[in-house]
Amino acid sequence: MDFKVNGEKVIWEFDPLNLDICKIFLATPLFSGGRITISTPFTVQIPSGEISRLGHVGQSYQITQWYPKPAVYDKNGWNPIPYLNQGEFYSEYGSFDVSITLPENYVVGATGDLQTTSEIDFLNDLAAKSALKIKSGELGSATKQVTSFSFPESSSKMKTIRYTQRDVHDFGWFADKRFEVLKGEVELPQSKRKVTTWAMFTPKNAEFWKNAIEYINDGTYYYSLWNGDYPYNQVTAVDGTISAGGGMEYPNVTVIGNTSSKEELEVVIVHEVGHNWFYGILGSNERVHGWMDEGMNTLNEVRYVQTKYPDNTRFSDMVLNGRFHLNGLDHHDSGDISYRMMAMIGADQPIETTSPDFTPANYGLIMYQKTGLVFFYLRAYLGEDLFGQCMHAYFEKWKFKHPQPEDMRSILEQTSGKNLSWLFDDLIQTTNHIDYRLSKVKKTPSGFDVTVRNVGQVNGPIEIDGYADGKLIETSWVEPGEKKHLVHLSSLNLDEVRIDANNNIPELDRMNNQWKKSLLFNKIEPVKFEFLFGDHERGKSNNFWTPMVSGNAYDKFMVGIVAHNYGIPFKNFQYLIAPMYSTGRKSISGIGEFSYSILPRKSFKLIRVGVSLKSFKNDEKMGNSFTDQNQYYANFSPYIFMNLGNRKSASPISHSFLIQTISSTIKSGSDSTNEIGGFIKFATHCVKADHQADLILRSDYMKNTANSNEVGRVSIEGNYRFRYLKNKMKRWVELRAYFGSNYRYKDADNTGRYLISMSGASGNQDIFYEDYYFARSATSGFFANQRNADMGGFKTTSNAASTSFWMTTGNFYLQLPIKPNVLGVFADAGTYSNGSATNGIFVTGLGMRLGKVFGVYFPLYQSDNMGALFTSNYSKNIRFTLKMNIVNKGLKLTGIN
Ligand SMILES: [Zn+2]
Numbered sequence: 103m104d105f106k107v108n109g110e111k112v113i114w115e116f117d118p119l120n121l122d123i124c125k126i127f128l129a130t131p132l133f134s135g136g137r138i139t140i141s142t143p144f145t146v147q148i149p150s151g152e153i154s155r156l157g158h159v160g161q162s163y164q165i166t167q168w169y170p171k172p173a174v175y176d177k178n179g180w181n182p183i184p185y186l187n188q189g190e191f192y193s194e195y196g197s198f199d200v201s202i203t204l205p206e207n208y209v210v211g212a213t214g215d216l217q218t219t220s221e222i223d224f225l226n227d228l229a230a231k232s233a234l235k236i237k238s239g240e241l242g243s244a245t246k247q248v249t250s251f252s253f254p255e256s257s258s259k260m261k262t263i264r265y266t267q268r269d270v271h272d273f274g275w276f277a278d279k280r281f282e283v284l285k286g287e288v289e290l291p292q293s294k295r296k297v298t299t300w301a302m303f304t305p306k307n308a309e310f311w312k313n314a315i316e317y318i319n320d321g322t323y324y325y326s327l328w329n330g331d332y333p334y335n336q337v338t339a340v341d342g343t344i345s346a347g348g349g350m351e352y353p354n355v356t357v358i359g360n361t362s363s364k365e366e367l368e369v370v371i372v373h374e375v376g377h378n379w380f381y382g383i384l385g386s387n388e389r390v391h392g393w394m395d396e397g398m399n400t401l402n403e404v405r406y407v408q409t410k411y412p413d414n415t416r417f418s419d420m421v422l423n424g425r426f427h428l429n430g431l432d433h434h435d436s437g438d439i440s441y442r443m444m445a446m447i448g449a450d451q452p453i454e455t456t457s458p459d460f461t462p463a464n465y466g467l468i469m470y471q472k473t474g475l476v477f478f479y480l481r482a483y484l485g486e487d488l489f490g491q492c493m494h495a496y497f498e499k500w501k502f503k504h505p506q507p508e509d510m511r512s513i514l515e516q517t518s519g520k521n522l523s524w525l526f527d528d529l530i531q532t533t534n535h536i537d538y539r540l541s542k543v544k545k546t547p548s549g550f551d552v553t554v555r556n557v558g559q560v561n562g563p564i565e566i567d568g569y570a571d572g573k574l575i576e577t578s579w580v581e582p583g584e585k586k587h588l589v590h591l592s593s594l595n596l597d598e599v600r601i602d603a604n605n606n607i608p609e610l611d612r613m614n615n616q617w618k619k620s621l622l623f624n625k626i627e628p629v630k631f632e633f634l635f636g637d638h639e640r641g642k643s644n645n646f647w648t649p650m651v652s653g654n655a656y657d658k659f660m661v662g663i664v665a666h667n668y669g670i671p672f673k674n675f676q677y678l679i680a681p682m683y684s685t686g687r688k689s690i691s692g693i694g695e696f697s698y699s700i701l702p703r704k705s706f707k708l709i710r711v712g713v714s715l716k717s718f719k720n721d722e723k724m725g726n727s728f729t730d731q732n733q734y735y736a737n738f739s740p741y742i743f744m745n746l747g748n749r750k751s752a753s754p755i756s757h758s759f760l761i762q763t764i765s766s767t768i769k770s771g772s773d774s775t776n777e778i779g780g781f782i783k784f785a786t787h788c789v790k791a792d793h794q795a796d797l798i799l800r801s802d803y804m805k806n807t808a809n810s811n812e813v814g815r816v817s818i819e820g821n822y823r824f825r826y827l828k829n830k831m832k833r834w835v836e837l838r839a840y841f842g843s844n845y846r847y848k849d850a851d852n853t854g855r856y857l858i859s860m861s862g863a864s865g866n867q868d869i870f871y872e873d874y875y876f877a878r879s880a881t882s883g884f885f886a887n888q889r890n891a892d893m894g895g896f897k898t899t900s901n902a903a904s905t906s907f908w909m910t911t912g913n914f915y916l917q918l919p920i921k922p923n924v925l926g927v928f929a930d931a932g933t934y935s936n937g938s939a940t941n942g943i944f945v946t947g948l949g950m951r952l953g954k955v956f957g958v959y960f961p962l963y964q965s966d967n968m969g970a971l972f973t974s975n976y977s978k979n980i981r982f983t984l985k986m987n988i989v990n991k992g993l994k995l996t997g998i999n
Contacts, residue, residue, distance in 0.1 A: 103170065105142045120184035123173075144170055151342075152829045154187055155350055161253040162278040164342050164357055166350070167191075169273070174387070176504050183389050187828055188465055188791035189457030190381075190388035190395070193271035195502050200273055201264045205256040209283060211302045211340040212275035213354045214265030221263045225300070229285035241282060241305060242312035251306065254279050267354065269333065269502045271385050274352030276340040280304045286315035288337075291327040297334070303341035310364045314339060314371060321372035324406050328490060329379050330497035337378065339371050351377030365416065369433070373403045383501045391507055392460075393453045393530070397473020400437070401481075404474050407433040428637045428670075434478065434605070437471035439637065442610055442671035444468070445535050448701060448708025448745040453530045454507070455752035461789040475608040476529040482606035483563045483579060484518055492517045524562040524582050533749045534559035535701060536609045538601050540566075543617040549592040552599055552617075556585050558609070559703050559749070565606065566591065569598035605640075610701070611674070612640050631665075638669045650680060655877035655885055656719035658686035674699050687719040687734055707756075708745035713738065716871050720768060721879050733770030737871055739763065755788045764804075764870055779804030781870060792825040803846070804856070804869050813856035813869070814846030817893075826916075833917040838895055840932075843908035854881075860894035860903035860911065860932060860945065860968075861981055867893075874984060887981050891957075896930045898947040898961035899981040900968040909934035915951070926951045928959065957983045 105114045105126050117123035132138055146168050151157030156166050173182040174194050181192050198214055209228065216222055235241035256279065267273070286299040299322065301314035318339050326332050334354055342357040348370045349358045356374035361367040376399045380386075386394035407414055417431035417439070431439070444450045444467050451464045453473050460469060481489040495517045496510060511526045528534045537558030544551045554564055561582045568576040568591045575593045591599070601607075601615040609615070618641075629643045638644050645667050652660045662682025667673060677696045684691040697712030717736035741762035763780035781802040788795045798819040805812040820839045827833035842858045849856050855866050865878030868890060877885035887899045895913040896903070911932030918925045930947045945968045949961035959981045964971050971979055 103142045103144050105140060107138050107140050109139075109141075117182065117184075120182075122185050123182045124170075125182075140172075142170060150829070152831075154185075154828070159342075160251070161256070162276075162280070162342065164274075164276050166272075166274040166352060166357075171272075174504060176387075177506070181387065181389075186389075186458060186791075188460070188462065190392065191272070192387040192389055192504075193385070195269055195271045195385065197266070197268045198270065198273045199264070199266045200275075201262055202275060202277075203260055203262040204277060205279075206259045206261045207254065207257045207279050208277045209279065209281035209302060210263060210275055210277045211281075211300060211338040211355050212265050213270060213273045213352055214267035215335050217264040217266055218262070221261065225283055226285065228281075228283040229300075232282040232284055235282070236284075236308070236312050242308035244309055251304075267334070270353035270382065272352055274355055274357075276302070276342055276355065276357055278302070278304065278340075278342070281340070282308060282311075284312075284315050286319055288319035288322050290331040291323060292331045295331065297322060297332055298336045300336065300338040301340075302338065307341050307360070310361060310367045311341060313364065314367070317368045317371040318375055320410065321375040321406065322378075324409065325376050325379050325402055328402060328405065329493050330383075330501065332378065333383065333501070334378075337375055339375065349374040351381055353378065353382045365419075369403060369407065369416075372406050373399060376402050376406075379497070384497065385502070385504050387504065387506070388457070390456050391454065392457050392465075392469045393473040394505070394507065394510065396470045397453065398477065400470045400474030401477040404434050404437065404478065405481075429639055431637060434475075437467075437474055438605060438608060439671050440467050441472045441475060441608060445533065445610055445701070446672040446699065448706075448747070449756075450533045450707075451754075452532050452750065452752050458790065459752055459754050461754055462791050465791075472608065473530075476525060479529075479562070479607050480514075480522070480525055482565065482604070484520070488518055521582075524560055528560045529562070531750065533707065534703065536560045536562060536607060537611050537614075538564050538607070538609060539614040540599060540601050540617050543599050546590075549590060549594060550596055550599065552589040552591060554580060554587045554589060554601065556587075557614075562607070565602045567600045567603040568593050568596040569600065569603070570595045571597065574603065610671075613638075613673075616641050636669050638667075638671065638673060643667075644669050650682060652682060654718065654875070655880065656686050656721055657682075657684035657691050660684045660691060662690075662692060672699075684719055687732075689734075691718045691734070693717075703749065705746065705748070706744055707747040707749065708743070710743045711741070712743070713740045714871075715739070718878070728768075728770040728773045728775075733768055733773075735766055735768045735871075737764055737766030739765075739871070754790050755786065758785050758787070759783070760785075762870065766871065775806060775808040777804055777806050777869070779869070792828060794821075794823040796821050802870070809850055811848050811850055811853075811856070812846050813844055813848075815842060815844050815856075815858070817842035819892075827919050831919055831921070831923070833919050833923070835917075836913075836915040838913040838915075839911070840893065840895055840913070841908070841910040842893060844906055847906045849906070854904070857904040857906055858893050858909045858934070859889070860896045860909065860934065861899045862889035862891055862893050862895055862983070864889055876984075884977070887978070889981050889983060891983050894930075894932055894934075896932065896945075896947050897928045897951065897959040897981055898930075898949060898964055898968070898979050900945075900964065900979065903932075903934065903945055903968050905934040905936060907935040907937055924953050953982075959983075 105112050107128060112126055112129060114124050114126040117125060149157045151159040151164055156168055157164055167185060172194050173180050174192050183192060202210065232241065281302040282305055284301040288297050288299055290297060299315055299318040301311060301318060303311035318337055322332055322337050336354055338355040340355065340357050349356055351374045358370050358374060361370055377395065380399040381388060381395040388395050407416065414432045415430050416433040417436035418428040451460060451468055453468055492514045496513050499513055500509060511522060515522050535558055539555045539557045541555045542553035552566055554566065563582050564580040566578045566580065566589050567574055575596060576591050578589055578591060580587045580589055597619040599617045631645045631647055634648050635646050636644060645665060646669060647663060647665045650662050650664045660682035662680060664680040666678035667676055668678060675698050679694045681690050681692040694715035697710050699708060699710040701708055715738055717734060719734045739762060741760060744759040746757040746759060760783040765778045768775050781800060783798060783800045785796055785798045800817045802815040818841050823834050823836045825832060826835050844858065847856060855869065857867060859867055865875035865880065873890050875888055880886040889899065894909055894911040909932060911930060914929045916927050917923055928949060928951055932945055945965045947961050948963040949959055952958045961971060961979050
């Protein structure tokens, strides 16, 4: 590059931190109202389209973020921002005049109005042909699926096509030789101006795309109706590949990735077309206030689906093709339930969080979905007309400008005449959550007196709905403010009163929202048992069950039933019981989990108290010397888990605290032994799109009350994971460091139960029963090679390397960039004390891993002091792990993959 200002060379330099940003030093200052011309030649090497937004897939081209772009200078100063996968853009408005030269048989969809007559004819001709092919069934019918991906030869003749556009802040273009083209037209609701619409797609996707013009037209129509007329002349949607989400927006043109149904294609097209308003016309800072484009766009997308398909059951249909008991859940419910689940586990972040600081899950669930929900709430409160006036006023005042959140708030408050502090200060700035309760309904001569309490953390408006015979008779909104409201409904014959009957308010708990005249005890919910899994319905107590077969080395075959209430969204009280008849034990084995969660306003984002129960058969080797092999263990393990944090914090760093105690009994005939103990675990996590880190401090104590064996242990573990392949494959490198030391240790019977193991805890060493083992107490045979991914973390099995003193290790793991993601390489190094050796013993391992949930590790090298690898029985060194802890105590909410 060679920057010139008004034709004169200038000094410029790259930003030392971000190589995609450079700074130009003007020879003379540019004053307000002044004008300069900056020019530079530039070339771009087009990368693979698998990496991010710009690129080529074979001979199809997606040309975006491809030219030097000036940073926005707004009231906060300059906004130079680097390119990110997770995080969008902020660009300055301008006029574009772009000429593209390429082989003649390429079909191009681009920003702007096409100025080249021959190309206009070419597209019109293609559109006429494609329409005929669809009509005749040659294209787009299910029976005539085109499976070929091949590209026709590029013509040797080149063409130059020219586009111009005003009042846009970006320019993107897409070129493919295989495109079929459809052309349409939509009349705008206010100005009645006609806008041309284009759909360009590969023959392979024609079955879904053949109705794409309808989606583009309807999207353009409704967004214009609800926000303001589309100010440009054309809207184009092209079928392409996109690695950063389901689609990507550019002014006038959007690129749509592969979808699995025509319903999904419609939603993605409408969403991306909708960005013409929320991004294109209203040019907010997407990097810092991503909700202003993605969230406002999601609101309109949800409105679109609910308006066009009022009876849709999109969410129920989507999950396992509707096979679960998700009772008629629609498009709005998918965001509603997802947000409430995230909030119920205390893992949400405020809507107002910058894109790079969002955890990948919250980027979608909070920035897109929760924003959509809170504005859906505002719309229900203001009513269709007033909300429409607000959105139109926002559009008119801020089109082709850079609105900030305060600008939006100000115009919405002005237009509506309402104080929207509950929305802009609480719901957008914090993770404070909503919970309203219908506490009393009393019949009076003039109707009903309804007492409503605000038991949540947001003082928002409350909708009260009165029903008679299942019909909505009366709706009343309570203005924000008091903790307790008395509302009068004037209808005389109500038999049911509900808060927010249509789920317009994103409340965490809707179970306390109704009163029914017919119920004797109007607060007791009818109990419902459903197969497998489903949603929690309002006014019902949903439970789920499934038969279960299971097995391990001692219980042999087990058959039983699982009953639980882990439906969606989560509830405060959750339980799971799985009693199973054990053919090995000839009695009942199984597990039980009971927990209760609260979401405090201050200092904690979640407190969960619970108890875990487990009882399975055993054999003689587990910390005792019983002779009768017919033994079993039963344990009772109460815990308290706390997710520390501040409801205003937008940080990707979180802290958690787990205190767990255990009392376990091993019984064998009349013999029995009992262990009691507990641990405290403090963990700090940082979850970002391409980096994850955690630090875990832990202190364990366990004592056997029968033989007074005991262990006291402290450990510290650090993990850092880095996504080294940022393309679709998303491969990670993991680094781990561990130090553990036993400060108390007694094992009179030499059971090895309290040792720190280089290879991770064997079943015998899993003293808090934190995982499942095929053969918990096995010391030989294949099952003895099952280890936890903890302690020394070596990925080879060596009983030679364990210690009653201290151990420190470092572990490396790299997921290989091959499909599927099941292969990796590992390397481990560590040292430990055997009591006499002061320098400890140094050991290493290196090998391959296969698998994901079930991981098998094949060592290729280990140092001599871990035992000979290939000359003795190699299979003894193959280690496997099973990550099957079904009850998540929330310590690792988001992980790799
Ligand atoms: Zn979007």
